Amino acid sequence: MSGDEPYARHNGLVLLLAILASAIATPGLIFYGLRILIRARSRYEARGLAAATALFAWAATTGLYGWGLLKLAITDDYSEDRACNAVTGGRLAGYDPSFLPLELRCLTTDGRSVPAVVPSYFNPTLLALAIGATALTVAAFWTSRCSTSTFLRDLRS
Numbered sequence: 001m002s003g004d005e006p007y008a009r010h011n012g013l014v015l016l017l018a019i020l021a022s023a024i025a026t027p028g029l030i031f032y033g034l035r036i037l038i039r040a041r042s043r044y045e046a047r048g049l050a051a052a053t054a055l056f057a058w059a060a061t062t063g064l065y066g067w068g069l070l071k072l073a074i075t076d077d078y079s080e081d082r083a084c085n086a087v088t089g090g091r092l093a094g095y096d097p098s099f100l101p102l103e104l105r106c107l108t109t110d111g112r113s114v115p116a117v118v119p120s121y122f123n124p125t126l127l128a129l130a131i132g133a134t135a136l137t138v139a140a141f142w143t144s145r146c147s148t149s150t151f152l153r154d155l156r157s
Contacts (some may be wrong), residue, residue: 004074007082010097010104015073019100029059050140056135063081064129073118080104101105102126149157 017082033055075083084092084106096105096113101123105113 008095009077010072010098010099014099015069019069019073021071022062026059026063026066029055029062033059043137044081047143048139050136050143054133054136054140057129057136061126061129061133064122064126065102068118068126072102072117075104080117084114087114087116088112 033052036048036055037052040052041060065129080095081092084095088106091109092106093109094107096107098105102118103115103123103135104117104155107113
């Protein structure tokens with residue numbers, strides 16, 4: 001936040017583009033994961049199951065982030081002001097928006113910064129989903145590499 005804009009909000013264009021990207025990516029990841037899962041089930045492949053699980057975890061992560069962005073987008077000035085006044089006790093001095101972690105912090109006249117609008121459980125849940133999705137992606141990659149090397153070893157003999 002700059003000093004000349006104490007009541008700055010999230011950039012509307014960035015917010016809109018991120019919501020649009022999330023709205024496209026979430027169902028895309030789900031459908032791609034389902035496609036891989038159906039193929040893996042018919043062939044009983046562990047690497048397909050691991051890849052599909054990783055894609056579902058990323059879909060949950062992008063969907064949750066998109067929901068948080070949408071919540072910020074539909075919150076108008078009056079609602080933000082009311083929420084900030086409720087948590088600051090009427091000593092609102094400005095806003096401090098952030099995309100990562102996703103939050104709108106209310107600045108008080110005594111210099112404190114208090115989160116509002118975005119639920120307190122949102123960012124820890126998003127972090128847990130992102131860590132889980134990353135771990136599942138690494139596991140899917142590792143499973144794929146092991147399956148490929150075993151396949152190539154069997155081919156040589």
